[in-house]
Amino acid sequence: MSQTLARPVSNLIELLSRLPGIGPKTASRLTFYLLREPNGLAEALSTALAALSVGTVLCQRCFNIAEQSPCPICADLSRDQTLICVVEEPMDVLAIERTGAYRGIYHILHGALSPIDGVYPEKLRIAELMERVRVGEPREVILATNPSLEGENTAAYIYQQLQTSGVSITRLARGLPVGGDLEYTDEVTLSRALEGRRSM
Amino acid sequence: MRLNHLSLTNFRNYARLELGLSDRLTVFQGANAQGKTNLLEAIHLLATGRSPRVGAERELINWLALESSLPYARLVAEIGAAGDAPTERLEVVLELARTPAPGGGGGNGPVVRKQVRINGVPKRGLDLIGRLRVVLFLPEDVSLVAGAPTERRRYLDIALCQISASYCRALGEYNKVLSQRNALLRRLRDEGGDSGQLAFWDDQAAEHGSVLLQRRAHAVSELNRLAAERQRDLTGGAERLQLGYLPSPDPAKVIASRSATGGDRFAFETAAREQTAGWLLAHLRATRGRDVAAGSSLSGPHRDDMAFTVEGHDLRTFGSRGQQRTAALALKLAEVQMMREATGDMPLLLLDDVMSELDAIRRRTLLDALAQVDQALVTTTDWDDFTPELLAQARRWQVAQGALERVTA
Numbered sequence: 001m002s003q004t005l006a007r008p009v010s011n012l013i014e015l016l017s018r019l020p021g022i023g024p025k026t027a028s029r030l031t032f033y034l035l036r037e038p039n040g041l042a043e044a045l046s047t048a049l050a051a052l053s054v055g056t057v058l059c060q061r062c063f064n065i066a067e068q069s070p071c072p073i074c075a076d077l078s079r080d081q082t083l084i085c086v087v088e089e090p091m092d093v094l095a096i097e098r099t100g101a102y103r104g105i106y107h108i109l110h111g112a113l114s115p116i117d118g119v120y121p122e123k124l125r126i127a128e129l130m131e132r133v134r135v136g137e138p139r140e141v142i143l144a145t146n147p148s149l150e151g152e153n154t155a156a157y158i159y160q161q162l163q164t165s166g167v168s169i170t171r172l173a174r175g176l177p178v179g180g181d182l183e184y185t186d187e188v189t190l191s192r193a194l195e196g197r198r199s200m
Numbered sequence: 201m202r203l204n205h206l207s208l209t210n211f212r213n214y215a216r217l218e219l220g221l222s223d224r225l226t227v228f229q230g231a232n233a234q235g236k237t238n239l240l241e242a243i244h245l246l247a248t249g250r251s252p253r254v255g256a257e258r259e260l261i262n263w264l265a266l267e268s269s270l271p272y273a274r275l276v277a278e279i280g281a282a283g284d285a286p287t288e289r290l291e292v293v294l295e296l297a298r299t300p301a302p303g304g305g306g307g308n309g310p311v312v313r314k315q316v317r318i319n320g321v322p323k324r325g326l327d328l329i330g331r332l333r334v335v336l337f338l339p340e341d342v343s344l345v346a347g348a349p350t351e352r353r354r355y356l357d358i359a360l361c362q363i364s365a366s367y368c369r370a371l372g373e374y375n376k377v378l379s380q381r382n383a384l385l386r387r388l389r390d391e392g393g394d395s396g397q398l399a400f401w402d403d404q405a406a407e408h409g410s411v412l413l414q415r416r417a418h419a420v421s422e423l424n425r426l427a428a429e430r431q432r433d434l435t436g437g438a439e440r441l442q443l444g445y446l447p448s449p450d451p452a453k454v455i456a457s458r459s460a461t462g463g464d465r466f467a468f469e470t471a472a473r474e475q476t477a478g479w480l481l482a483h484l485r486a487t488r489g490r491d492v493a494a495g496s497s498l499s500g501p502h503r504d505d506m507a508f509t510v511e512g513h514d515l516r517t518f519g520s521r522g523q524q525r526t527a528a529l530a531l532k533l534a535e536v537q538m539m540r541e542a543t544g545d546m547p548l549l550l551l552d553d554v555m556s557e558l559d560a561i562r563r564r565t566l567l568d569a570l571a572q573v574d575q576a577l578v579t580t581t582d583w584d585d586f587t588p589e590l591l592a593q594a595r596r597w598q599v600a601q602g603a604l605e606r607v608t609a
Binding site: 113114115116118120121149150152153156157160187188 | 383384399400
């Protein structure tokens, strides 16, 4: 960063541009916006940022990011505690919660198996899942990893590990998006949808 | 389909070029290093998504443009089917991105970003392939016979991708699976661990690899039939050329195949795709220990090869340079025919200065082939490589330092 900028300004630009999806241009625009913004957004932001690491913990049951352990979802006894939905990231929990159609609990792996990226089973919360299944004896584990190569690999691996536990294991269905158009669906999705067809 | 118009911006030594190509035959003449090959390279890139010349992609961008603040190259082809079908506009933009590597580090310097648009709509690179089908003849084609197996696989892949989108997809998936599988094998070799993690990658490799094995087996047997005919024309019936597919794993050598098929030799030509997948999977499982010890996938279609023999002699080792050149030419001519039979449409022929390398009889065979195609673009250093009759039918351009000038008379 050039000498002409005040050190705090150039520091913030440099830090912001390290964030995913933010280039140097956006970083400087954000910085100058915060500098001029009158309503104390910068202060509020700095408090929020500080609280991010201090105020959050990993739920020791499902490994979601929460304010305390167990997290509100695990602590909610009105939810079906024998139904575990396995997802890759905390954001996936939000997506499933938005449906309002799921009343079980979760297990967050924090990633997907990918040898190229050096992500092996011990880097994910897979052993913890095995332990939960062994101790808790849930009736069903739903594998809701992404339908990507890595997500499928992760699901296949967990399935292989859980096979002997006697728990019922299901995988999210793959198929056509609601409101979509058959004509414009790509061949892979469509052939998966055909494979997974159901009787009416 | 036909290529009607080519437009280049900052591509190699062309700062700007607008070229109408409505004629059946176009000949570009010029001294060496004037930009003749660059024209064919641009068309090849628009047809297949990649340059036939391997090397750094940033060299594709005009070196003067590289100095500017936003270095880019743009290639546009307008193609049209016969009759009144609407034209399509294929566009490839190569941009030199100066974005540093993620993590804020210095990175590996600038990278070339490739963007594809079809009729103005952004698409994946995969969607480009197969819209404009080309067969490119180069003086260095001889290395298809004499060179390393990679060159023959690359050749087969480019030809088959242009014919079949599902082959292209299977190839992409297979390569992704293979790098994951190899990364895992390396780790299992170096640090040990649960080899059960391979199960998924074995399944996937068998699933996509079986597509490659079967399509390649089929294609090589087609090419064998067609190339034998072309070879007869090229040598006046003196030599019988045979192409053989050398798959990996090879059913002729694999013991696992006997148990899987009940004693008979496994044949890709007669097996259903699922059977081939099952056979490949059985082989991958049976040889897992070997793969782990090596830390990489020792067998699979990524190790395929193709053999050229004349009267039982392997041309790669025993062929003369002339024989190798003839076999490569027969192969390319066979590819033209194969594409036509598979798609019902003649590919566009791109001939890069190949005439000067050939003797009279081979030249005549090639000119016969030219007479049969819907469209061909040819480069040469010397007008005398062609008969006056042929030149009379062609639109002629002189190429000098990245500029074209129409030649009449």
